[in-house]
Amino acid sequence: MPFMLLTNPWRLTLLFLVSGAATRFMADKTSVGKLTWARIARLLPPLLFAMFVIVPPQSYYQVVEYIALHPNSGLTVHNFWIRYATASGHWCGTDGECLTTPTWNHMWFVAYLLFYTLVLAVMLLVWKKAGQHIQKAAEWTLKGVGLFAWPILFLGMLRATLYAKYGETHALVGDHYVHAVSFSAFLLGFGLAKSEVLRDRLTAMRWLALALAVAAWAGWSVYVWTYRSDTAVPPPQLKLLMRFVFAADTWCAIVAILGFGAKHLTNKGGPALRYLTLGVFPFYLVHQTLIVVMAYHLAKLGLPQGLEGAILVVATFAGCFATYEIVRRIPGVRILFGLKGQPAGAEAKRPPAFA
Known part of the structure; x- marks a missing residue:
């Protein structure tokens, strides 16, 4: 379980931040109208296809169970x-x-991203230099100790207030905590995408951020393990403290990943990186359905837990790669998996998936 908690606090928040950054690069090259239609064309077909083709097996086995x-x-x-x-x-x-069906299950991320992009498009109509202004505000705020203190305080307060009251629903309407975190990350990514100042700060703080993230993850894991039973109730003061530990894990991990990425991946590409980058969206679409279906049938074999887990991980990766290899070669199908219409081998460099 501790390893399952390793990415849980930050992975979706990081995806929203990266998506906001990629959207900034696109927005600076085209009009608001073209940006809006490009995002709809990129995100809506996979969302609808997933809801009616990829996600149903998950609901089917939920009913069967x-x-x-x-x-x-x-x-x-x-x-x-x-x-x-x-x-x-x-x-x-x-x-x-x-x-309730039809449902988007894990595809809530794509639905929210599409919604945030539409909100951003409206913002850009009335606030044309939103990116530059958000960038300047981020550069002014995220300096010195503020690089860690303000985001952790912000995320911790959201965790202690909105999450404590509303939780996470992924239902779009009424999902106040997730919107507060995810849309903020999206806007921050939109602002910091072109900031050399913030890139240098993130790079300089990458090792400290990594150490803090590991420490916060360890503390959070111990807490979750200790109070994993429904009958084990943590003291209110400890519960409040762990809201901020969770926030520290979230932000410090993001700073570390961005810092190491800026240090080692900037201006570096190549066929392998381009291949994997284009595969992110197809992988995301099918991974959860593969896990649910295979886990259901593996559970019937009575295998040792470690072996069952290893088989599930390997089979999931193999299924994702196989799906990607197949769909990337079929022009009419590519768009349903978030890929542009050109056949495999003709992909040019472009922003990351979910952009």
């Missing part, structure tokens, strides 16, 4: 896809819990 645990619940998987797509499944158990 529920029936196995509650055989008298009245649920049925008959004509599953049609009932899933038309929201006519009525998959509600005796406990009152219902499965």
Whole structure:
């Protein structure tokens, strides 16, 4: 479990920040209208395709598992896809819990990113130099101890207030904590994308940030492990403290990753990096469905937990690579996986996936 918590605090926040940075490069090269339509064309087809093709197996096995645990619940998987797509499944158990379909599951990130891009487009219509102004504000704020103190304080306060009250829903409407964190990260990425000043600061602080991130991760892991039981209730003061430890883990890990990336990856490309960069979106689309489907069937084999986990990791990577290799060669299918229409071998350098 500690290793599962290694990326949990920061991975999606980092993705939103990187997406904001990539959007800045695009926005500076084109009009707001063209940017908006380019984002819709890039993000909406994969989102809809995933909701109606890639995600349904996850919901199917969720229904199957529920029936196995509650055989008298009245649920049925008959004509599953049609009932899933038309929201006519009525998959509600005796406990009152219902499965709402169609759903985007892990694709909430893409839905939120599309929404944030549309909000940014409106902002740019009335605030044309938003990128430059956000950049200057970030450079002024994130200096000295402020590089760590202000973001950690901000994230910790959100964790102690909005998260404590609303949690995370990924339902777009009413998901106040996730929007506060993710849209802020998106805007920060949009602002710092072209800042040489912040790049130098992040590079200089990368080792300190890494040490702080590891320490915060260790503290957070011990806390989660200690209070993993429903009956184990942490003291309120400790719970509040750990909100800020979580925030420290989030921000320090991001600073370390950006710092090391700026140090070792700036102006470095090549076929391998370009290949992997283009594969991020297809990997993201299929990875969770592969995990759910394979985990369901592997669990029936009764394998040792370590072996089952190793097989699942290797098989997931293999499935993602195989999917990417197949879809990148089919022009009509590429757009459904977030790739541009040109066939494999013709890809030119461009911003990272989710851009």
